[in-house]
């Protein structure tokens with residue numbers, strides 16, 4: 001996994017509440033058996049005027065002129081500014097894959113859906129929850145200033161605006177550690193293999209009906 | 216020490232390694248697998264040269280992509296017309312063969328929607344931790360299990376370690392006391408709960424459903440409620456184990472028998488919240504107050520009782536809400552202030568992991584028996600949740616009832632719940648659907664979903680518009 005230490009990047013808006021994973025990456029793209037290539041279909045139904053399908057060439061599709069990510073000023077953005085309950089809906093990891101493949105490394109919102117939040121960390125994306133008022137003011141700043149950038153620093157746990165305003169955010173220490181180092185969760189858990197075996201042994205004695213049933 | 220909640224007990228008994236911040240490595244008893252969220256996980260294992268930790272903890276079944284139309288279905292995997300769907304189902308078969316995982320393949324009678332199949336086969340049991348790469352895994356919590364959806368990285372993690380790294384959730388109790396009116400079902404109750412607390416209301420919580428209404432509910436009903444915990448923002452919902460649970464589990468294929476059954480029942484008798492357990496939040500509803508529900512908008516919290524009126528953005532509490540209502544009205548093609556009963560579905564879908572169990576089909580059949588689908592309704596699909604449900608329904612003659620009414624009787628699968636297969640809505644079409652999500656495009660590009668109970672969907676199919684089943 002890619003590590004995340006700090007990122008200074010252009011900010012783009014996703015200005016609506018309860019953005020669900022179907023909106024982030026519509027279900028027809030879930031048919032892929034790969035992990036990559038979802039970027040061109042991020043927010044597919046909002047970004048294009050026609051219906052997308054997997055494997056198509058998106059460069060010639062009609063774009064929705066009203067969708068901010070299609071505007072010149074937001075090209076190359078790496079930080080997404082969003083509203084409450086971002087990423088609600090399904091558990092599909094295709095949502096963070098699509099964000100990452102598009103080029104987003106960080107999503108800032110007042111709140112996130114639990115599973116999506118979790119999935120971000122596993123894909124090198126940093127989700128940051130800030131107070132609704134702060135997010136609101138960031139939206140205003142961004143709209144008012146073309147080329148608006150933010151610095152997101154995972155080491156100091158701060159978001160810094162171009163004016164120098166600093167907002168600290170909270171993040172679970174363990175997740176922070178893994179993201180800073182780009183650590184692979186599975187490798188870490190396997191270090192506990194003896195504890196897992198010991199637990200399994202106790203479980204087999206306590207609840208024998210859980211074993212060797214599905215064979 | 217204060218008493219523990221059901222969730223506390225389930226959590227504690229599965230901690231393998233605890234960390235200071237309260238998170239832990241949690242042991243997973245059952246891992247369910249389907250074709251959509253697993254290919255990249257198996258690929259990850261291969262690339263890292265890792266082995267499966269414990270094969271008999273896994274059970275796989277294809278459901279999202281399988282065609283439900285008999286002709287296409289009869290050809291098995293190679294008969295799936297859409298090549299991308301075919302490849303995904305084929306990939307699941309191949310992965311299960313390579314890793315020696317038990318799979319109910321496409322035309323096995325035990326095949327069906329993963330969340331219908333697990334409990335039905337006794338593969339998910341009280342007291343278990345159950346995960347699956349699908350958010351509606353919350354369904355299995357109805358058995359008194361700790362069950363939640365996971366992403367693909369976590370699927371890989373479970374395959375490789377039989378564990379997950381988890382943060383502990385807060386506890387929420389949703390208590391529904393009193394009794395339900397005739398015609399009001401579990402689906403209406405859970406929609407009413409979501410209408411009350413909102414789609415982010417349960418975020419960060421594990422929900423336990425309790426109270427007289429839940430105690431008197433069948434397992435099917437409890438599964439419907441736990442299924443939609445995720446639409447209330449909670450990764451998991453659960454119900455304490457009682458006689459209803461034990462009656463349901465007894466005798467199922469993978470359920471314990473004889474001496475093991477006795478031993479299991481003794482252990483399961485602890486699976487309820489202690490009387491003095493502390494919940495971080497308690498939400499209460501009265502059963503009598505709940506009317507049949509219909510969602511009008513593009514989020515499950517945009518839901519109203521059948522005698523309600525589509526909201527007017529002018530009356531919204533704030534600007535964000537006003538915008539959300541305006542956008543939803545535009546997408547749904549509805550006018551502010553119109554009665555819910557004036558909405559006319561173009562299609563009707565009875566199915567999905569929320570409402571495709573035998574009880575759901577019985578309640579729909581009772582409504583349509585001897586009647587005909589309205590001429591304005593283009594299609595009314597009834598899709599059983601599994602091959603077992605289908606067999607049972609046919610033994611009871613329910614298929615005949617639906618067919619006589621002019622409905623279609625299909626093969627089991629997710630079907631029109633999310634339109635990854637051939638069953639979908641056309642742009643602008645309204646659908647009375649027993650599924651769980653009414654997001655934009657969920658049932659097909661431009662499709663308009665109204666979430667309802669099976670009885671309400673059936674009644675709408677006959678009447679041609681939404682009607683109150685209490686008057687049926």
Ligand code: SF4
Pocket residue numbers: 278279328329330349351567568569628629632633650651
């Ligand atoms: S029926 Fe619908 S919600 Fe349930 S697993 Fe299938 S697609 Fe998901």
